[in-house]
Every structure is written in C-alpha cells, then in structure tokens.
Amino acid sequence: MSEPKQPDIAKPAAAARPPARGAKRDSLGWREQWRAYGRSHKASLFDSLGRLRAQPISTLLTCLVMGIALSLPMGMGLLLDSLEKLGGSWQRAAQISVFLELRLPEQQSAELHTRISGLAHVADAQLISREQALAEFQAQSGLGEALKELPENPLPALIVVTPQEVERAALEALLSELQALPGVEQAQLDLGWVERLAAMLQLGQRFVFGIALLLIAGLLLVVGNTIRLSIEGRRQEIEVIKLVGGTDGYVRRPFLYIGVLYGVGAGVISWALLALGLSWLNDAVVRLAGLYQSDFQLIGVPLEEGFLLLLGAILLGYCGAWLAVGRHLSELEAQVQ
Amino acid sequence: MIRFEQVGKRYPNGHTGLVDVSFRVHRGEMVFVTGHSGAGKSTLLKLILALEKPNAGKVLLAGQDVGEITHAQTPFLRRQIGVVFQNHRLLPDRSVFANVALPLQILGMTNEQMTKRVHAALDKVGLLRKEKCLPQDLSTGEQQRVGIARAVVHKPALLLADEPTGNLDPRLASEIMGLFEDFHRAGTTVLVASHDLALIARMRHRLLTLQRGRIIADGESG
Numbered sequence: 001m002s003e004p005k006q007p008d009i010a011k012p013a014a015a016a017r018p019p020a021r022g023a024k025r026d027s028l029g030w031r032e033q034w035r036a037y038g039r040s041h042k043a044s045l046f047d048s049l050g051r052l053r054a055q056p057i058s059t060l061l062t063c064l065v066m067g068i069a070l071s072l073p074m075g076m077g078l079l080l081d082s083l084e085k086l087g088g089s090w091q092r093a094a095q096i097s098v099f100l101e102l103r104l105p106e107q108q109s110a111e112l113h114t115r116i117s118g119l120a121h122v123a124d125a126q127l128i129s130r131e132q133a134l135a136e137f138q139a140q141s142g143l144g145e146a147l148k149e150l151p152e153n154p155l156p157a158l159i160v161v162t163p164q165e166v167e168r169a170a171l172e173a174l175l176s177e178l179q180a181l182p183g184v185e186q187a188q189l190d191l192g193w194v195e196r197l198a199a200m201l202q203l204g205q206r207f208v209f210g211i212a213l214l215l216i217a218g219l220l221l222v223v224g225n226t227i228r229l230s231i232e233g234r235r236q237e238i239e240v241i242k243l244v245g246g247t248d249g250y251v252r253r254p255f256l257y258i259g260v261l262y263g264v265g266a267g268v269i270s271w272a273l274l275a276l277g278l279s280w281l282n283d284a285v286v287r288l289a290g291l292y293q294s295d296f297q298l299i300g301v302p303l304e305e306g307f308l309l310l311l312g313a314i315l316l317g318y319c320g321a322w323l324a325v326g327r328h329l330s331e332l333e334a335q336v337q
Numbered sequence: 338m339i340r341f342e343q344v345g346k347r348y349p350n351g352h353t354g355l356v357d358v359s360f361r362v363h364r365g366e367m368v369f370v371t372g373h374s375g376a377g378k379s380t381l382l383k384l385i386l387a388l389e390k391p392n393a394g395k396v397l398l399a400g401q402d403v404g405e406i407t408h409a410q411t412p413f414l415r416r417q418i419g420v421v422f423q424n425h426r427l428l429p430d431r432s433v434f435a436n437v438a439l440p441l442q443i444l445g446m447t448n449e450q451m452t453k454r455v456h457a458a459l460d461k462v463g464l465l466r467k468e469k470c471l472p473q474d475l476s477t478g479e480q481q482r483v484g485i486a487r488a489v490v491h492k493p494a495l496l497l498a499d500e501p502t503g504n505l506d507p508r509l510a511s512e513i514m515g516l517f518e519d520f521h522r523a524g525t526t527v528l529v530a531s532h533d534l535a536l537i538a539r540m541r542h543r544l545l546t547l548q549r550g551r552i553i554a555d556g557e558s559g
Binding site: 038039043239240241242245246247248 | 444447
C-alpha cells in the first residue's frame with residue numbers, strides 16, 4: 001500500500017504544554033511552546049472572566065459571602081493587634097515598689113531615695129515615708145480609727161520606682177539590683193495586671209484563630225460547591241474537551257481561574273469592609289480614649305495586612321476550586337468511559 | 338497506522354466487546370467497520386481512543402501501544418485523532434466557529450492561526466458562511482458537517498467516525514461519506530463504523546465485518 005503524504009501532526013499536537021515535559025516529543029522550539037502555553041492560559045482566564053460577568057449577581061453574592069466571612073476573623077485580629085499596642089503602652093507604667101526596712105532611720109531612707117534615683121535604669125523614684133503611707137492607708141482602708149489604736153506605725157517606708165526599660169529581662173535585672181541595696185526589705189515588681197492583659201489577649205487570639213479556621217473551612221466549601229455547580233453545567237464541554245485531547249490541566253484551568261477570581265473579589269470586598277468598619281469604629285474609640293486622657297486609636301488595615309488578606313483570599317479560592325475540580329474530574333473520567 | 342493484535346475486550350458486567358480481533362489499517366487507507374449493534378464497533382473505536390483498555394492483545398496506533406499509555410499521555414494520543422460522533426456532540430452554547438476551534442484552542446494556537454485553520458475546515462465542509470451561527474440554528478446534516486470540521490481542523494493523521502450518518506437521510510448520508518472520501522484522498526487515514534451497508538457497498542473501500550465481537554469478513558465492499 002502506498003503511503004500518501006501525511007499532514008504534519010506533530011507540531012500542533014505537542015504545543016500548549018510546559019516545555020519541560022514535552023521537550024522530547026516534538027520539534028517545536030521551547031520558546032514557541034511556552035508562548036502556546038501562555039496563550040492557552042490567557043484564553044482560559046478570559047473565558048472564566050466572561051463566565052463570571054455573564055452571571056453578575058451570583059458572582060457578586062459568592063464574593064460577598066467570602067468577603068464577609070473573611071472580614072470577621074481579620075477584623076477581630078486587627079482589633080486585638082490594637083489592644084496589644086495599648087497593652088504595650090501601659091507596660092510603660094510598670095512600677096517597682098521598694099519596701100524599706102521598718103527600722104531604717106528617715107535620714108537613710110532619704111539617702112537611699114537619692115541613690116535609687118541616680119541608678120542607670122530608673123526613670124523616676126518617689127519616696128513615701130512611713131507617715132505618708134499610714135495616712136494613705138488610713139484614708140483608703142476605712143480602718144482609720146482602728147489603726148490609731150496601734151501602739152506604733154506598722155508600715156515601712158516605700159520608694160516607688162518607675163523603670164526606663166519595659167522589657168521583662170531588664171525589669172528583672174533592676175529588681176534584683178534594688179533588692180540587693182542595703183536597707184531594702186523587699187522589692188516588688190507590679191506586673192500582674194500586664195500579665196493578665198497579655199493572657200486575655202492570648203485567649204482572644206486563640207479564639208480568633210479558631211474562628212478563622214472554621215470560616216476558612218466554610219469558605220473552601222462555599223467555593224468548592226460553587227465550582228461544583230459550574231462543573232455540572234459544563235459536563236458536556238468537559239467530555240468533548242477530553243475527547244479532542246485536552247489534558248486534565250486544560251480542563252481544570254478555567255475552574256481554577258474562576259476560584260482565583262472569586263478570591264480577588266472577596267479579598268477586595270473584605271479589605272474595603274474592614275477599612276470602612278474600623279474607621280467607623282475608630283471615631284467612637286478615639287472619643288472614649290480621649291475621656292481617659294489617652295491618644296489610643298485603632299490601627300486600621302495596614303497595607304501589608306491588606307495584601308496578605310488579598311493573597312489569602314486568592315489562595316482560598318484557588319484551593320477550593322482545586323478540591324472541587326479534583327474530585328469531579330475523576331468522576332467525569334469514569335463517566336466518559 | 339492502526340494495528341490490532343489478538344485483541345480481546347470483556348466488560349466488567351460480563352458483556353463481551355471483542356474476541357481475538359487482529360487487523361491492520363495502513364497509513365492513508367480508508368476502512369469501514371460494520372456489524373449489527375452490539376457487534377463490537379463502538380468497542381473497537383473506544384480502544385483506539387484509549388477510552389477503554391483491552392483485556393488481551395495489543396492495540397497499536399502509529400507504533401504506540403494504546404493499552405500501555407498512561408493517563409497523562411492519553412490527551413496527546415487523542416490529538417493525533419479526529420473523531421466524528423453520531424450525535425455530533427457540538428457544544429450548544431458556542432458558535433460554529435468556537436466549536437470547530439476547540440481542538441486548536443487546546444493546542445494554544447494564536448488567533449490568526451486559529452482563524453485560518455477554522456475557516457479552511459469550515460470551507461471544506463461548505464459551511465464557511467455559518468461560522469457565527471449556534472449549532473441549534475443548523476440542520477442535522479449541517480451540524481454533522483460542523484462535527485466533521487471540528488474533527489479535522491487540527492489535521493489529524495487518523496479520522497474516526499462512529500455511525501456518522503445514523504441520523505441522516507440517504508442523500509445527506511451520501512454527502513457526508515463523500516466528505517470522508519475527500520479527506521482520505523488528501524492522505525488522512527479514515528476509519529468509519531457504520532451499519533449503512535447499502536451506502537458502504539457503493540463506495541468500494543475495505544470493509545471489516547464484526548459479529549459478536551469477532552471479525553467474520555475482511556475485504557472490499559460491494
């Protein structure tokens with residue numbers, strides 16, 4: 001049998017795949033292959049954009065659901081960040097109470113006060129004499145008359161030290177330095193409330209983290225389900241594409257792009273919601289803080305966090321789409337055969 | 338081009354598709370496969386397309402063992418083949434042009450290349466003027482011709498057709514078969530599964546007759 005001239009099938013058959021895998025299959029240059037691959041991607045992207053634009057309402061709703069669900073943990077996280085900064089500034093008010101020996105003469109107390117004031121890491125030191133301490137205690141405890149019955153003043157003199165450093169290690173060092181001074185009975189670092197705040201913030205962070213995990217799982221399902229419906233609607237198309245030589249990657253691509261586009265929409269919506277919401281809340285916060293003589297305000301959405309949010313949303317959309325396509329592709333495969 | 342070596346195919350439900358089938362189709366040949374429904378025509382086509390794998394024997398396409406190729410290689414095998422289905426399987430939401438362009442899109446062709454090829458294919462089946470129509474606006478015969486244009490637009494070495502004239506009246510059927518003969522004359526290997534014996538007899542090409550999964554005759558039709 002004669003062999004008539006064949007159309008050259010090798011060229012088109014090998015294009016539109018990454019060169020790394022197709023290099024030995026054909027004679028096409030890798031440059032042209034990459035170009036074909038890029039064109040194929042571009043076509044998928046525009047195809048996906050077109051499909052989303054064809055159903056603006058459902059697209060918007062999906063993006064809104066994702067965006068709102070993302071705003072919740074992100075917003076709480078940002079609020080906690082603000083609170084943490086507030087905690088940091090309060091820590092500056094950390095004080096060390098230095099109780100002097102009961103029998104220490106006033107003269108020496110005054111000398112000790114001068115000495116402590118001169119220490120390197122001390123910002124301020126205030127001496128409270130035994131009489132002042134007693135008067136304060138009488139006034140605050142409500143035991144005024146009863147205390148007067150005591151034969152002598154039971155309270156020691158006190159030097160309240162405001163440290164320059166607020167780091168834990170520096171504070172501990174200063175504490176032991178003060179403790180070692182002659183005439184000092186006991187030095188006490190008053191950090192309890194700072195630690196309580198830190199513990200509460202930690203609890204809050206854990207809570208936000210848990211909510212974020214739940215919402216992320218929910219979002220994956222939302223995207224997955226939306227993509228699943230879109231796959232159902234294009235079943236016939238997928239079958240034909242597979243029959244005319246479309247790779248799994250080619251079939252997957254438009255759906256992954258749809259997922260990514262949902263992510264972009266959700267990220268932008270979420271960013272906008274947070275920026276608006278936090279600035280709206282901030283007005284009230286600033287007013288409240290003003291009443292406490294504080295210039296505290298919410299930090300809003302920093303650019304970095306905003307981009308992280310956008311990136312996270314895109315990744316979520318992508319993963320959700322991947323999950324849906326992966327599962328349904330193998331299902332379809334079985335049906336085509 | 339196609340080589341079956343003692344191919345057996347049995348389906349999990351016990352149905353026998355093919356039994357000990359051996360034949361060769363040379364490059365550029367035009368072959369009809371005929372037989373009653375259930376004789377194994379569809380199974381034969383599915384084996385060539387790697388939609389099914391044989392339980393016994395070997396199916397070779399251009400020297401490549403179709404039964405052995407991996408899932409990832411399958412698309413590249415199918416790109417060497419053009420397929421025409423009985424119910425044409427056009428996508429209803431895409432224009433004639435887009436339907437025909439699909440195999441080229443998969444290859445990532447530029448728009449200019451694509452337009453040129455699609456126009457050439459549509460011209461060959463005489464539907465160049467209908468490129469903007471949707472499949473539903475066309476007659477059954479026209480739809481089938483669009484299906485053929487899609488099957489040949491990427492210039493496959495092998496053209497397969499599964500009952501391409503099943504839904505057509507005799508005049509249209511003969512027109513469609515004429516198209517396959519044109520592609521055969523242009524050098525494409527053509528394999529057509531059909532039970533339209535009257536039509537096949539007039540065409541004088543090689544004819545494989547299947548019965549209950551076996552080849553019972555191999556010779557020139559008519």
